[in-house]
Structure formats: structure tokens, C-alpha cells
Amino acid sequence: MVWLAITADSWDSVWKVKRQLEELGIASPGSVSIHGDGKIFLETSMEILLERVVCLSMVERVFLCVHREGLHEEHAICHLGPNYKLLQEWIYAIDWREVFRVIDVIHGGHRPETWMLDSKRHGAKGSPMRAFDRLEMQQKVRDVLHEVLSAYGCSHHPYNAGLMVYVFLSASLAFVGIPILHRRVKQGYFPHKGLHHSLCWGLASVARLQDRELVLDPMAGKGVVLLEAAAWWPQCHFLGLELVSEQLVQAVENLRYANERGVLPCGQAVGFARADCRKLPLAAKCVDV
Known part of the structure; x- marks a missing residue:
């Protein structure tokens, strides 16, 4: 079982x-509980996380919740001024082995x-939380993360990292989470739309893709499912086949757009070709998924 935190795209949602x-x-x-700032906390199983959470609509981000604690003005984190040491202790106490298992x-x-x-x-102006210096808070947490995450072969990268650690403090909540699902930016990654990105991710996740597998989509359409899978499982090789020329052109344009925006890693093995799914031009047993 895992604890999740979900943020919706608006308070009404x-x-x-x-x-x-x-x-x-x-x-x-x-x-299920809803915090005053709109965060939704819940417990679920890994199977349900992979199969059903991706079907939720109106969701902005889904976090793996690794620390949650109610706060008030008399709490040790802020009662006698900013308690950076306690904040560091929270980060140390996280079960990072379990975090990486889930990931x-x-x-x-x-x-x-x-x-x-x-x-x-x-926090409101003059409140205990406003006494926390944001830069110092970041540095104190970063010092701990350097130490604990290096044991898992994970190094710091300030701009394009594979793992995000999110720390949030307010007058009523201390929250540490790992974003595991997020909604695409509004302008989207692909000029030609297909299935919703969360459904595409869900389809790829159910396939349980493994490193270096050749993944075939024999009816690729505009290629959105294949490209979403390639973004999350970059160690695989992907081939999309499509008979309709217009859709094939759109799939190639989506691929080019994804490469230009950095959605796919440099050198990612993704290709599209024109073929009939009823007569695949492939050798027997050459495809893994």
C-alpha cells in the first residue's frame, strides 16, 4: 500500500x-481526506495506482506522499523560530528504499x-512560516538529499532531473512528496491530438515494458500512445506502423515536435513506417511487445 497526494486543476474540481x-x-x-489548501490525501495499492489512478480527470499532479504532518504556531518546526534541523530530520527519516521500489x-x-x-x-505576513528563508530552507534540505540519494546512484541536477523532491510548508501542513504523475502543459507536446496522455501512459504501464525491448504498435494512428510510452520508458525501442498516409504524416510530425521540445531523450529509438497490420513486414519473433 502507498499514500498519495493529489492536486486538482482548480478548487471547484x-x-x-x-x-x-x-x-x-x-x-x-x-x-481519503482533503486538506484546507485543496490537497487530497489517500491510501491505495500499487495495482490500483497503475491501473486506475491514470484514469482520473481534472487532476494536476499525483505525488507519492512520503511525509505529512499537521502544523500550528506552537509546533517545534516554528515555535522558537525556523527549525531547519527538524526539517532535515524529516528528510532523513523517509524510507528512501521504499520510495525507489515504488518508482x-x-x-x-x-x-x-x-x-x-x-x-x-x-504563510501570512508576520506568521512563523514566513520566518523560514526560502534559500536557506532549500540548502538545508539539499544537503540531506545529497547524502541519502547518493546511496541509490542518484546525483543532483538542477534543471532536468529524473526525480523531483517536493517540500511544502504552510501554517497548517508539512508535506514532502515525489511527483509520479502530472498533467501535460496546456499547449501540449503534440500538434496532432490523440488519446489523453494519462490513458496512453496507462496502456504502456500495463504492458510492463522492460529495458531494450522492441515495442510495436501495428495501428499507430498519430503515434501518441507510442510517443508517450517512449517518453517514460526511454530504454526501449519503439516502432509504429500505420496504413493511412495522412495519419502516418501526422505521427512523424508529432515525433519531430517531441524531439524539438526535448520530450524524448536525445537518440531515442522511435520510428514510424507505412504498413498494413494484417500483413506485417517483420520477421517472426522479432518483436517483444
Whole structure:
């Protein structure tokens, strides 16, 4: 079982997302709670996370919740001024072995090699939380992360990291999370639309892709499913076949667009070709998935 935190795309969507969690049977009974800032916390299983959470709509980000604690003005984190030492102790206490186990399952064994930190503190002017210096807070947490994550072969990269550690402090909540799912930016990665990105990710996740496998989509259409899989499982090789020339052209344009925007790693093995799925021009047993 894992604890998740979900942020919706607006406050009006929070209760709609909660209703989806109940209707889809995603959360463990009695585990759903909504914080005052709109974050939705819940417990679920890894199987449900992989198969059903990706079907949620109106969701902005899904975090693996690794630390959550209610705060108030008398809490040790802020009662006598900013307590950076306690903040560091929270980071040390996280079960990082379990974090990487979950990430390995989600990303098919492709463990991130780099990490970065995003930290925020919210509070009214003059409140104890505003006494936290944002830069010092980042540095204190970063010092701990350098130490604990190096044991997992993960090094710091400030711009394009495979693992994000998110630290949030407010007057009522301390939260540390690892983003594991996120909505694409509004302008999108692909000029030619297909299935929603979360459904594409879900289809690829169910396939349990492994490193160096050749993945075939015999009816690739505009290539969105294949490209989404390639973005999350870069160690695989991908081939999309499409008979309709117009759709094939759009798939190639989507691939070019994804490469130009850095969605796919440099040198990612993705290709499209014109072929009939009823008469595949491939040797027997050359495709893994």
C-alpha cells in the first residue's frame, strides 16, 4: 500500500476528484481526506495506482506522499523560530528504499539517475512560516538529499532531473512528496491530438515494458500512445506502423515536435513506417511487445 497526494486543476474540481476516487474504488476505505489548501490525501495499492489512478480527470499532479504532518504556531518546526534541523530530520527519516521500489515499479525498472528539489513555504505576513528563508530552507534540505540519494546512484541536477523532491510548508501542513504523475502543459507536446496522455501512459504501464525491448504498435494512428510510452520508458525501442498516409504524416510530425521540445531523450529509438497490420513486414519473433 502507498499514500498519495493529489492536486486538482482548480478548487471547484477537488470534490469532483474525490467523487471519482470513490466511484472508481481507488482509495482504501476511510483513507481519503482533503486538506484546507485543496490537497487530497489517500491510501491505495500499487495495482490500483497503475491501473486506475491514470484514469482520473481534472487532476494536476499525483505525488507519492512520503511525509505529512499537521502544523500550528506552537509546533517545534516554528515555535522558537525556523527549525531547519527538524526539517532535515524529516528528510532523513523517509524510507528512501521504499520510495525507489515504488518508482521502479511505476517506471518499469528504469530508476532515475538525477534529482532536483522544489520547495515552498506559505504563510501570512508576520506568521512563523514566513520566518523560514526560502534559500536557506532549500540548502538545508539539499544537503540531506545529497547524502541519502547518493546511496541509490542518484546525483543532483538542477534543471532536468529524473526525480523531483517536493517540500511544502504552510501554517497548517508539512508535506514532502515525489511527483509520479502530472498533467501535460496546456499547449501540449503534440500538434496532432490523440488519446489523453494519462490513458496512453496507462496502456504502456500495463504492458510492463522492460529495458531494450522492441515495442510495436501495428495501428499507430498519430503515434501518441507510442510517443508517450517512449517518453517514460526511454530504454526501449519503439516502432509504429500505420496504413493511412495522412495519419502516418501526422505521427512523424508529432515525433519531430517531441524531439524539438526535448520530450524524448536525445537518440531515442522511435520510428514510424507505412504498413498494413494484417500483413506485417517483420520477421517472426522479432518483436517483444
